[in-house]
Each structure stands twice: as structure tokens, then as C-alpha cells.
Amino acid sequence: MEDLIEKLKLQIIDQLNLAEVKPEDIDPGQPLFGDGLGLDSIDALELIVLLEKEYGLKLDKPSDGKQIFHSINSMAEFIRSQKTS
Amino acid sequence: MKLFLHRSSCISPANTDLLNELKRLESKDSHYAIEPDYSEYLSPGMTRRMSRVIKMGVYSALACRDKNQPETIDAIITATGFGCFDDSVKFLTQIIKNDENLLSPTPFIQSTHNTVGAQIALLIQCQGYNNTHVHGGLSFENALIDAAIYSTENPSQTLLLGASDELTDTFTDLWKNTQPNKNKDMNLGEGAVFFICNQNKTGSVCEVSNVKTFINLEPEEFSNALREYFANSLNVSTPDIILFGLPKKEYESLTFESMPAESISYKEYCGEYYTASGFAVHLSLNLLKARPDVKQILVINKYGSHQYSIIHLKNAQN
Numbered sequence A: 001m002e003d004l005i006e007k008l009k010l011q012i013i014d015q016l017n018l019a020e021v022k023p024e025d026i027d028p029g030q031p032l033f034g035d036g037l038g039l040d041s042i043d044a045l046e047l048i049v050l051l052e053k054e055y056g057l058k059l060d061k062p063s064d065g066k067q068i069f070h071s072i073n074s075m076a077e078f079i080r081s082q083k084t085s
Numbered sequence B: 001m002k003l004f005l006h007r008s009s010c011i012s013p014a015n016t017d018l019l020n021e022l023k024r025l026e027s028k029d030s031h032y033a034i035e036p037d038y039s040e041y042l043s044p045g046m047t048r049r050m051s052r053v054i055k056m057g058v059y060s061a062l063a064c065r066d067k068n069q070p071e072t073i074d075a076i077i078t079a080t081g082f083g084c085f086d087d088s089v090k091f092l093t094q095i096i097k098n099d100e101n102l103l104s105p106t107p108f109i110q111s112t113h114n115t116v117g118a119q120i121a122l123l124i125q126c127q128g129y130n131n132t133h134v135h136g137g138l139s140f141e142n143a144l145i146d147a148a149i150y151s152t153e154n155p156s157q158t159l160l161l162g163a164s165d166e167l168t169d170t171f172t173d174l175w176k177n178t179q180p181n182k183n184k185d186m187n188l189g190e191g192a193v194f195f196i197c198n199q200n201k202t203g204s205v206c207e208v209s210n211v212k213t214f215i216n217l218e219p220e221e222f223s224n225a226l227r228e229y230f231a232n233s234l235n236v237s238t239p240d241i242i243l244f245g246l247p248k249k250e251y252e253s254l255t256f257e258s259m260p261a262e263s264i265s266y267k268e269y270c271g272e273y274y275t276a277s278g279f280a281v282h283l284s285l286n287l288l289k290a291r292p293d294v295k296q297i298l299v300i301n302k303y304g305s306h307q308y309s310i311i312h313l314k315n316a317q318n
Helices: A002-015 A041-055 A062-068 A072-084 B052-063 B085-097 B105-109 B115-124 B136-153 B169-178 B219-232 B248-253 B276-290
Strands: B003-011 B075-079 B130-133 B159-165 B191-198 B206-214 B241-245 B262-265 B296-303 B307-315
Touching (some): A002 A041, A002 A072, A041 A072, A041 B105, B003 B052, B003 B276, B052 B085, B052 B115, B052 B191, B085 B169, B115 B130, B115 B159, B130 B136, B136 B191, B136 B206, B136 B276, B136 B296, B136 B307, B191 B276, B206 B219, B219 B307, B248 B262, B276 B296
Parallel strands (some): B241 B262
Antiparallel strands (some): B206 B307, B296 B307
């Protein structure tokens, strides 16, 4: 799980072009949107593309997005649960 | 036509703040702009999605406003030849590479030609007229004409008028594969420029008194058109300075009744790009500020093989 979290941090930094952010700056439990990393709706689309491209995962229910993309921990948990199911 | 230019800001391969230290581009190659520290006006959060053409354009627009008391902008008129070319190429490459699936939204959203004008409007909260002119090598000239018409119709308003074009590896390849041999070895450049303009002469540096555009002209036909302009539209026999953006040989073959005292081949400083005439107008503004004795400047531009323009500028400081 730790490896997956570290990999996700690097992928998010790269995909969202967060040049000023280092992996160690990101608390995996902090919210990605709003107060935390301050991502917005375009970033949400980028994260959906990232999940599909890198992990082959699609969001069946768009309403789940809010929970899945809450933090890096929740994204990692979603990836782990889909891979094991 | 009448439009007064008050201030300008430019990003280009040349440092135009120091006129005496302007350096000619040396090699026949691609020349990228000297980019500023964008963080002066744009936070890293804002720039992370912006390609270079957007950053250069938005920065120039913000930097040309008064630092202490930024002018209220009522309208934004922008010019570009190829728009956000890098983002367009990224998006199209993804379409091919990913077989039309899994397309990242950012390059798609940012690939439209009016991104620069739109980003400026969002940043300065300008909800007024916003138009982007895309007319190849005459884009800046058409934006200038639009600005003059809009300003005449809305004399109490202040406008941001500018241009932005970027040089990329793909553009260089396209240029070399599509231009005739005589153009292939030209210095390619890029840049962004913005002007604060309105109908108020007070405090302005320069008056745009005429803009003429010509398409599909052969060099001899343009020479005739220029001679006609000199005969009919200049109120003196010759301008003090001609800034020319056409090959030196072609410029030297033009026939003037009397030669201007000075001529400057401005693309030797900024390179060739769609909106290079915007650089020439910025350079003219700096020349007029530094030399109040100069009364009139004529900017003559040529893009590719057949697009020509004349921009007639007058000193507004006296």
C-alpha cells in the first residue's frame, strides 16, 4: 500500500503538472480538492484519465468520485480494492 | 483611423528595454523568447496548466498595466497566428497515440486560439468585448484595426490590445516543409506583446494613424502599393524611421521618393513569426519615448511570401 501511495503521488504531480510540489509535501490523508492540494474540476477529469490509463480502472458510478478522489489514501484504497476483487 | 497607445510590454528574443544594447540574432535558427520570472504576476498554481504562449501573453498583458494604479480594462483584443500550438499538438498526438481514448482535458481546453484573451479576462475580471484575430501574418494588423474601430465607437473605454505566438519544434518542422526555399533559412522567433490603448491623446506615446493590409501581392505590386501610400497618405514626404520586416534585398528594391533617414530591419532582433509586427510597434513605442525628435515611423511587414502590411505611427507626445 505504501508503494502504491508513493507511486500515486508521483503520477499526480506529473499528470497535473504540480511542478512546485514534492512527493514529501503531500499528506496522503489530506483532501485533494478545496483546502488540501487545492485541485479543481479540470484536475478531477485528469485524475479520472490517470486511473483509467495507469490502472485500467473506470468509475462505474460518477457519484462515487467524490469519495474516491477525496485523498491519495482513498484513491489508493479504491485501486487496491478493484485489483483484489 | 486613430488609436493612442499609452504603454506596452513585450516578451521576445530581444531585450527591448535597452535599445542601445539590442543584439541581432546570430545564427539562422530558432530563437526562443527571453522569458521573465512569471511569478511576478502569476502564481505557480495559475501557470501550471499554461503553455508558454499563454504565459507569455498573459504576463505581457498584466505587465503593461500601471503597477501602482492598474487601468480598468473595458475590452481585450488579441492576435495570434497559430494560437496555442503546443497544446494543439499535444492533444492531437494523444488522439493518435491513445486511439482516441483517454484524452487529457487540459491540452484540449487550452488549445483554442482565444485562450490567451480568455485567461486575461478571467484574471482581470473584464467582462467586456473580447475578440481574437487569427489571420496568419496579418493577425496583429487586423487586431489593431478592430481596436481602432472599437475604440472610436467607445471613446471612453480603455483596451488591452496584444498578440502572442510561440515557436515549437513542430512549427519549425512545418515551416521547413511548407515554405519556399528562399524562406527556409529565416531566423524563426516568437513573442508576446500587449498595449494599453484608447482615444485619449493625453499621456500617450504614439498614435496609430493608419493600418493597411495586402494579401497575394508580388513584391513589385507591394512596391507600387507602398509608393501610392507615400503619395496619398503620408503628410510629409518621408517618415523619420522605417521599421521593415521583409528581406533586406526586397526592402532595398523598394523605391521611395526620398529615402528615410533611418531604417531598421526588426526581424534581425525578434525573428520571424506571425505577429512580429506587434514587436515592431512595441519597438517603435520605445523609440518614440527615447527620441522625441522622431515624428513618424512606418512599420512595413511581410509574412511568408504574400502577406504585407503597413502600420503608420505618429509621435503623440508633442
